[in-house]
Amino acid sequence: MQRVTFATFLLFAAASFAQNVIPGGTILPIKLNSSLNSKKSKAGQELSGSLAQDVPLASGVKIRAGTKLGGHIIAVANAGGGRGARLAFQFETLHIDRGTVSLATSLRAIASMMEVHEAQLPATGPDRGTPQTAWVTQQIEDDANYHGGWPVTHGSDVVGKSLLSGGVLVRTSSSPWTPCRDEVDPNDQPQALWVFASNACGSYGFADLTIAHAGRTDPVGQIVLVSEGKNIDVRGGSGMLLRVISSTR
Numbered sequence: 001m002q003r004v005t006f007a008t009f010l011l012f013a014a015a016s017f018a019q020n021v022i023p024g025g026t027i028l029p030i031k032l033n034s035s036l037n038s039k040k041s042k043a044g045q046e047l048s049g050s051l052a053q054d055v056p057l058a059s060g061v062k063i064r065a066g067t068k069l070g071g072h073i074i075a076v077a078n079a080g081g082g083r084g085a086r087l088a089f090q091f092e093t094l095h096i097d098r099g100t101v102s103l104a105t106s107l108r109a110i111a112s113m114m115e116v117h118e119a120q121l122p123a124t125g126p127d128r129g130t131p132q133t134a135w136v137t138q139q140i141e142d143d144a145n146y147h148g149g150w151p152v153t154h155g156s157d158v159v160g161k162s163l164l165s166g167g168v169l170v171r172t173s174s175s176p177w178t179p180c181r182d183e184v185d186p187n188d189q190p191q192a193l194w195v196f197a198s199n200a201c202g203s204y205g206f207a208d209l210t211i212a213h214a215g216r217t218d219p220v221g222q223i224v225l226v227s228e229g230k231n232i233d234v235r236g237g238s239g240m241l242l243r244v245i246s247s248t249r
Contacts, residue, residue, distance in 0.1 A: 021101055021247040022057065022094070025184030027108065028242045029053055029167065029194035030069055030091075031116070036225070036234035038078040038085035047071040047089060052194040052239065053167025065166065068095045069103075069242075074222060084228040086212070090221045091242060101249050104221035105242040106214045108180055109196055111140050112205030113237035119195035133164070140204050140239075141197030143170070152198070159198045160190050170198045178202065179214065184243070196241055206234070220245060 030049035035041070048070060055063040071091035079085040094101040111119075122135045133148030144153045145162050152160040152168050160170025169190040174180045180201035183189075193200070203209045203225075209232060213224035225232055 021249050022063070022103070022244045024244055024246060026055065026057065026189075026244045027172070027191040027193065028055060028063075028069070028094075028105065028244065029192055029196065030240050030242060032234065032236050032238045032240065033068075035236050036073070036087055036089065036232060038076055038087050038227070038232040041073050041076050041087065043073055043075050045073045047073060047091065049091065049240070053163070053192050054165060055192045056169070056189075058189050063094070063096060069093065070095065079227065079229075079231045084226055085231045086224065086226050087232050088213075088222055088224045090215065090223060092221065094247075099249065101247050103247050104215070104245040105223075106216040106221070106245055107211055107223045108214070108241040108243050109140070109200040110203050110206075110209075110211065110225075110234065110241075111196070111200075111239045113235050115140055115205035116195055116237065116239040137195075139168070139193070139197035139200070140195055141200040143197035143199075154198050160193075167192055167194045169193075173199045174201065175199055193241065195239060200241065209234075216245065 029052045031052045033048040033050060051065050051067045053065050069091050070093040071089060074088040077086040091105050092103055094103055119140050122137055135147045137145045139145050145168055147162050149164050150162055151158045152162060152170050160168055162168050170193055171190050172182055174182050178201040202211060208227045208229040210226055212226040215221050215223045
């Protein structure tokens with residue numbers, strides 16, 4: 001009887017998750033497992049990334065850190081002959097619970113491997129006498145992260161908190177001169193931003209790299225990076241904030 005009850009519970013949980021899947025507006029912080037390179041990448045090439053921290057949903061379900069995302073490169077044009085480089089790609093699948101969720105996402109922010117690395121260390125460098133839970137680090141843009149379950153601050157304002165399991169939960173914000181949004185109705189939950197600040201928007205740590213098309217408008221889900229001066233080279237280990245537009249299972 002207990003086995004039947006437990007099996008029924010699992011089916012109910014799976015059905016509930018399938019109905020809600022991932023609410024629109026949810027941010028997925030990912031670390032790239034593969035690279036984006038306008039000289040070496042080819043159209044159709046597969047992309048891989050992993051969630052860099054747990055992503056809690058309003059339903060109480062958590063998508064665990066390490067969960068894999070899959071996508072592909074759509075088109076590539078390298079720099080040369082007086083023209084810049086251009087690379088279009090999309091992430092379209094989330095591999096969870098021995099199944100696959102189909103996604104359309106937009107890109108809020110992208111940061112180089114070095115920016116990601118530096119955001120995880122205190123400004124004075126790691127100290128053997130200071131536990132990691134007592135570190136204060138600078139999120140990518142300008143938030144201060146007081147580790148060990150303490151607040152994340154933007155100036156004098158508390159915008160969220162650090163997590164003992166890693167990463168942060170904060171409420172997103174936007175500056176008037178950027179294209180990024182605050183919370184997306186009806187999703188006003190604190191978001192998992194990993195090493196990024198509450199107002200992170202755009203490109204960090206890359207010379208002359210911009211997000212030409214974030215994927216929010218047609219063609220929905222397709223993200224385009226451009227570089228006017230040289231080829232695009234986004235290496236594995238770089239970070240992204242993807243925002244879910246829609247998802248189905």
